[in-house]
Amino acid sequence: MDIQTTKIELVKAILDIDNNEFIQKIADFIKKEKTDFWNELSYTEQEEIKKGLEQLNEGKRVSYESFLKKIS
Known part of the structure; x- marks a missing residue:
């Protein structure tokens, strides 16, 4: 599976989740990953x-x- 397909699958999976706490954990993880260590x-x-x-x-x-x- 290529990266674009993986991204689309992730978005679909996230859209199906109704658990606010879990969605917040995902959002926090993404934000942390974007932080420049510098x-x-x-x-x-x-x-x-x-x-x-x-x-x-x-x-x-x-x-x-x-x-x-x-x-x-």
Whole structure:
């Protein structure tokens, strides 16, 4: 079954449901799935990621083995 057929089948199934609580759970799930994880991060976390990406772009890298030695 292709994705479009699956979507249509889901819509049909949802239309047949009369349970408001279940419909709300589906709506909440869809809303949560659309949320961009970036917006869920704190400002500090976002800045740390940006800093790490800048360092990678500048060629500042550490080997995995070296990293493991630092944290153990």
